[in-house]
Amino acid sequence: MSSLQASMSTSMPQILLSKGSLALLLTSISFSLLVNIYVGLELGLRWASASGPQDVLTPDEIPFPVMVPEAVLKTAPSLNYPVSSDGDRNWTTLVPPLSSGFIYHPRTQQFYSVSLYHQLHCLNALRKYISRGPELRLDDEVVTHTGHCLDYLREALLCHSDTTLEPVHDIIVPPDDRKNTSQHTDKVAQGWNVLHRCKDWAVVRRYLEDNWRSWPPEHRDSK
Ligand SMILES: *[C@@H]1O[C@H](CO)[C@@H](O)[C@H](O)[C@H]1NC(C)=O
Numbered sequence: 001m002s003s004l005q006a007s008m009s010t011s012m013p014q015i016l017l018s019k020g021s022l023a024l025l026l027t028s029i030s031f032s033l034l035v036n037i038y039v040g041l042e043l044g045l046r047w048a049s050a051s052g053p054q055d056v057l058t059p060d061e062i063p064f065p066v067m068v069p070e071a072v073l074k075t076a077p078s079l080n081y082p083v084s085s086d087g088d089r090n091w092t093t094l095v096p097p098l099s100s101g102f103i104y105h106p107r108t109q110q111f112y113s114v115s116l117y118h119q120l121h122c123l124n125a126l127r128k129y130i131s132r133g134p135e136l137r138l139d140d141e142v143v144t145h146t147g148h149c150l151d152y153l154r155e156a157l158l159c160h161s162d163t164t165l166e167p168v169h170d171i172i173v174p175p176d177d178r179k180n181t182s183q184h185t186d187k188v189a190q191g192w193n194v195l196h197r198c199k200d201w202a203v204v205r206r207y208l209e210d211n212w213r214s215w216p217p218e219h220r221d222s223k
């Protein structure tokens with residue numbers, strides 16, 4: 001119990017929500033396209049790795065606004081999400097484009113990040129680091145962000161503790177001179193073709209994109 005508490009008490013992921021201003025918008029018009037994109041992001045919602053307010057929302061206090069039905073996922077390998085930069089587009093579109101993974105809660109009239117999409121965003125950030133690590137300018141921001149994502153996903157996996165049982169198969173391992181091992185049998189779990197009980201992520205995605213229409217216009221406009 002104490003180690004669980006210790007791992008949960010590490011810095012809370014936080015949302016950076018900055019308000020747009022007319023002055024900023026007017027200034028940005030005279031800048032280059034790149035600067036405009038950057039300012040656009042600044043006006044909107046994004047995930048950040050900096051530490052900030054330690055707000056703790058108890059799970060039932062502010063629930064996700066709609067009921068999400070159960071679903072079953074059968075794991076299977078996919079070629080549609082390659083590690084290399086060829087996969088950029090498909091990985092990026094895992095996060096819904098209008099809402100960017102955020103909701104404007106109808107009851108509290110506040111913005112929240114939906115963990116599922118923060119988690120997918122973080123997995124994608126790790127993928128980029130793996131595929132481009134050596135090319136990336138390893139400035140503090142990239143390193144901090146990657147470290148944040150690694151920590152954030154570690155805690156997400158611990159929290160969900162998926163106890164689905166995966167079959168174990170025997171495989172014959174050929175002799176390996178470099179490791180100084182002779183032929184033997186190993187027991188391995190591959191993880192594919194296993195049914196997991198989960199929540200219907202298509203319902204979650206649909207809700208977020210519908211919810212985007214209820215956002216205060218200054219946040220919708222920054223898309
Ligand atoms: C992206 O996903 C689509 C299916 O949604 C697939 O046809 C396409 O090959 C994928 N792209 C890559 C680079 O794998």
Ligand SMILES: *[C@@H]1O[C@H](CO)[C@@H](O)[C@H](O)[C@H]1NC(C)=O
Nearest residue numbers: 176177178179180181182183
């Ligand atoms: C390789 O394994 C054999 C038998 O298990 C052992 O006698 C030998 O010292 C090992 N060689 C190395 C380099 O570890």
